[in-house]
Amino acid sequence: ARQGKKLIILSNSSSLAKDTSARLPKLGFDRDAFVGAVTSGEEASHYIQETYAGKKCLFLTWKSPKTPSPVSVLQKYGNVSISDNVEEADFILLHGCEVMRGPGPDGEASETDLGHFMETGNLEIVDKILKPCL
Numbered sequence: 001a002r003q004g005k006k007l008i009i010l011s012n013s014s015s016l017a018k019d020t021s022a023r024l025p026k027l028g029f030d031r032d033a034f035v036g037a038v039t040s041g042e043e044a045s046h047y048i049q050e051t052y053a054g055k056k057c058l059f060l061t062w063k064s065p066k067t068p069s070p071v072s073v074l075q076k077y078g079n080v081s082i083s084d085n086v087e088e089a090d091f092i093l094l095h096g097c098e099v100m101r102g103p104g105p106d107g108e109a110s111e112t113d114l115g116h117f118m119e120t121g122n123l124e125i126v127d128k129i130l131k132p133c134l
Contacts, residue, residue, distance in 0.1 A: 009037035014073055014095060017042045049078035055090035056083040062096035069106045086132045100129055
């Protein structure tokens with residue numbers, strides 16, 4: 001930045017670019033040194049809004065409470081609702097790997113635990129949920 005170079009953040013964060021940029025000062029960076037940010041969350045948001053507006057998703061995410069809440073992340077993706085029924089869902093949104101989230105507000109929605117497949121390699125629970133999607 002001192003040499004007049006433009007800095008852009010490329011992040012795999014599920015956050016929107018503006019939210020990622022807003023966190024820079026907390027991390028010790030001068031926000032004005034960056035011209036912008038590109039995040040996977042921002043790109044996913046655009047794609048989902050363009051492709052799945054008004055549709056239902058099977059939402060795999062993190063256990064509640066989580067910051068930011070899974071529902072707040074989903075709301076940034078536009079007019080998409082949650083279904084915990086594979087046959088009803090139009091697409092799968094993989095935001096995290098701990099639970100399959102049902103419809104409803106934080107703290108009230110059902111959460112089906114996906115087990116610890118990331119650590120154990122045991123896909124029994126996940127297979128039961130995803131095989132009907134094939």
